[in-house]
Amino acid sequence: MTDTAWIDGALTSARPQAVGALLRYFRNLDTAEEAFQNACLRALKSWPQNGPPRDPAAWLIMVGRNVAIDDIRRSRKQQPLPEEDAISDLDDAEEQLADRLDGSHYRDDILRLLFICCHPDLPATQQIALALRIVSGLTVKQIARAFLVSEAAMEQRITRAKAKVADASVPFEAPGAAERSERLAAVAAMIYLIFNEGYSAGGDTAEIRQPLCEEAIRLARLLLRLFQSEPEIMGLTALLLLQHARALARFDSDGAVVLLDDQDRSRWNQSLIAEGLALIDKAMRHRRSGPYQLQAAIAALHARAETPEATDWTQIELLYGGLEIMQPSPVVTLNRAVAVSKVRGPQAALDLIEPLAPRLSNYFHFFGVRGAFLMQLGRNEEARAAFDRAIALANTSAEAAHIRMHLDRLQRDSQPRGAKAGK
Amino acid sequence: MLYAILCYHDEDTVGSWTREQDAAVMTKLSVVQDKLAKQGRLGPVARLLPTTAATTLRKDDPPLVLDGPFAETKEQLLGFYVVDCQNLDEALDIARDLGAANPGGAYEIRPVGHFTPGSVRS
Numbered sequence: 001m002t003d004t005a006w007i008d009g010a011l012t013s014a015r016p017q018a019v020g021a022l023l024r025y026f027r028n029l030d031t032a033e034e035a036f037q038n039a040c041l042r043a044l045k046s047w048p049q050n051g052p053p054r055d056p057a058a059w060l061i062m063v064g065r066n067v068a069i070d071d072i073r074r075s076r077k078q079q080p081l082p083e084e085d086a087i088s089d090l091d092d093a094e095e096q097l098a099d100r101l102d103g104s105h106y107r108d109d110i111l112r113l114l115f116i117c118c119h120p121d122l123p124a125t126q127q128i129a130l131a132l133r134i135v136s137g138l139t140v141k142q143i144a145r146a147f148l149v150s151e152a153a154m155e156q157r158i159t160r161a162k163a164k165v166a167d168a169s170v171p172f173e174a175p176g177a178a179e180r181s182e183r184l185a186a187v188a189a190m191i192y193l194i195f196n197e198g199y200s201a202g203g204d205t206a207e208i209r210q211p212l213c214e215e216a217i218r219l220a221r222l223l224l225r226l227f228q229s230e231p232e233i234m235g236l237t238a239l240l241l242l243q244h245a246r247a248l249a250r251f252d253s254d255g256a257v258v259l260l261d262d263q264d265r266s267r268w269n270q271s272l273i274a275e276g277l278a279l280i281d282k283a284m285r286h287r288r289s290g291p292y293q294l295q296a297a298i299a300a301l302h303a304r305a306e307t308p309e310a311t312d313w314t315q316i317e318l319l320y321g322g323l324e325i326m327q328p329s330p331v332v333t334l335n336r337a338v339a340v341s342k343v344r345g346p347q348a349a350l351d352l353i354e355p356l357a358p359r360l361s362n363y364f365h366f367f368g369v370r371g372a373f374l375m376q377l378g379r380n381e382e383a384r385a386a387f388d389r390a391i392a393l394a395n396t397s398a399e400a401a402h403i404r405m406h407l408d409r410l411q412r413d414s415q416p417r418g419a420k421a422g423k
Numbered sequence: 424m425l426y427a428i429l430c431y432h433d434e435d436t437v438g439s440w441t442r443e444q445d446a447a448v449m450t451k452l453s454v455v456q457d458k459l460a461k462q463g464r465l466g467p468v469a470r471l472l473p474t475t476a477a478t479t480l481r482k483d484d485p486p487l488v489l490d491g492p493f494a495e496t497k498e499q500l501l502g503f504y505v506v507d508c509q510n511l512d513e514a515l516d517i518a519r520d521l522g523a524a525n526p527g528g529a530y531e532i533r534p535v536g537h538f539t540p541g542s543v544r545s
């Protein structure tokens with residue numbers, strides 16, 4: 001039992017490297033995937049008997065390649081099969097291969113594999129599905145479950161995405177420095193999307209979608225091991241770790257959203273926080289700031305605060321200000337406004353977001369935040385109107401439930417004194 | 424005689440464990456540790472954060488800071504320190520001081536995820 005568990009783990013962790021290298025040999029995704037599958041089948045037979053190879057990825061690449069070449073030869077009926085079983089004794093071959101495939105090759109193989117999934121013609125959800133299938137090796141069933149769609153629908157989505165990718169020409173020679181950094185940025189964005197897909201789930205589906213967050217963290221760590229000196233990849237990994245550290249505290253037992261201020265901070269995962277903080281520390285030494293680092297630094301300030309009151313909102317406002325300059329967007333300004341309300345009060349915050357109204361007229365969070373500022377200012381009628389609009393725009397039942405809670409409070413507060421319950 | 428037991432494993436494999444699998448392994452390990460602790464034979468125990476969080480200081484002149492874990496194979500692990508610091512910069516300062524006292528080789532600086540100070544009755 002434990003043997004197979006070990007093999008499963010080894011196959012999963014070797015997958016990006018092995019499929020990436022096989023893709024470079026065969027220049028065809030289906031052939032590469034099939035070769036990897038065949039190699040895995042042989043591993044399941046051979047490893048329990050002969051013990052694990054020193055370098056599982058190199059073994060899988062070697063075997064996958066040999067089997068695929070045999071298949072191609074057989075189907076062409078050009079040459080007879082080689083006399084000796086080409087994969088019976090791999091020790092020397094494995095060593096040679098491991099020598100030849102130095103770190104930089106592996107690096108570009110995996111990056112290419114991830115990059116292929118970021119094809120600009122693919123909508124975000126297809127990019128994610130493709131990456132989870134090809135790079136992470138999740139089954140279609142697992143992916144369908146995480147996306148809350150039927151297996152057949154997901155199968156179709158992945159097949160379509162693959163067809164589109166197959167038509168696209170991705171250069172197979174080692175990328176230059178500029179191209180490599182472009183690929184890296186695209187891949188980082190996709191990993192962030194995978195994480196968000198899991199993170200934005202409501203309380204009713206959070207547990208089902210959590211694997212998406214965990215997979216995104218695994219891919220971010222993988223990328224960081226390949227590109228050890230990229231502060232933005234450190235920032236991305238830190239951001240995901242710090243956000244995910246709060247997973248257990250984000251929903252109550254009924255699946256309702258628990259806001260940051262109300263979360264039970266003892267349920268935050270301290271070891272993920274420690275890792276995230278360590279990575280930000282490392283990234284800062286490079287003095288090359290970027291959007292992921294800034295967002296991670298904001299998440300870190302929340303993570304460091306032992307109570308909501310201890311949060312360094314002044315610093316958070318500054319960081320959002322930096323993010324606004326780097327990546328101007330009304331959503332970032334909206335987030336800065338929340339910090340402003342804590343530092344300078346609700347009126348200053350409201351003044352900041354009023355100009356955003358035309359651009360965020362269909363954005364749930366805009367009306368939720370606006371309603372909260374108005375409520376703090378005692379402008380209850382306007383607050384109610386904002387909350388009503390927010391409910392109409394809510395994406396999940398948990399979001400709607402949260403706004404309803406505000407409305408209930410307004411309702412209570414506006415009742416005559418005698419009728420007030422409790423406080 | 425005190426012995427240090429250094430833990431090596433494939434990081435990818437350990438990293439792909441689910442939370443439940445990880446917790447199960449830790450529970451099994453704690454059984455062994457508890458027995459030793461009761462006998463007063465267990466010194467400090469540390470679980471290091473992943474190598475992605477590592478920084479290496481090459482003790483050249485001047486010392487060179489590199490991202491990532493120590494990757495050479497011609498040098499061997501000869502000892503280690505556990506120091507309490509506010510941040511990576513403080514840890515690097517200490518490593519530089521140590522390096523000035525004993526140049527050559529490298530220090531790998533790894534944040535510690537889990538730490539039990541332990542105590543040895545000898």
